[in-house]
Amino acid sequence: MRCTALDIHWPTDATLLWDTVxxxxxxxxxxxxxxxxxxPGFPNRKRAARKRMQKLQRMTAAQRESxxxxxxxxxxxxxxxxxxxARLNVKASRSASTGNCWRLLKKSWPMHAALWKGRRDRGQxxxxxx
Numbered sequence: 171m172r173c174t175a176l177d178i179h180w181p182t183d184a185t186l187l188w189d190t191v192x193x194x195x196x197x198x199x200x201x202x203x204x205x206x207x208x209x210p211g212f213p214n215r216k217r218a219a220r221k222r223m224q225k226l227q228r229m230t231a232a233q234r235e236s237x238x239x240x241x242x243x244x245x246x247x248x249x250x251x252x253x254x255x256a257r258l259n260v261k262a263s264r265s266a267s268t269g270n271c272w273r274l275l276k277k278s279w280p281m282h283a284a285l286w287k288g289r290r291d292r293g294q295x296x297x298x299x300x
Contacts, residue, residue, distance in 0.1 A: 183242070195215070197256070
């Protein structure tokens with residue numbers, strides 16, 4: 171077996187915030203594909219978050235002293251906005267008819283649907299025994 175030494179790029183706060191915006195946007199997009207009528211509009215903030223993250227990554231030491239806090243606050247505000255919108259979308263999709271959502275979920279994500287069904291069945295068994 172051969173080992174190769176590589177430089178590892180450790181995640182920074184900025185890249186973690188950017189990943190949060192990116193992943194939440196992708197997941198809500200998938201949710202809209204499953205339940206299009208019940209999910210409200212979701213503004214795409216990926217570009218704005220990516221610009222702030224890249225700006226933080228490219229700052230010189232002199233720029234960090236004067237601009238870093240302001241840019242981080244902007245990135246945090248964007249992330250909080252996306253998180254709040256994602257929560258609203260999930261809440262709105264939960265209010266949809268359960269049977270219709272379940273049928274659509276089974277078509278879209280068979281493996282996840284089987285896992286959720288198993289959890290739901292276990293919950294019903296627990297309630298029956300009580």
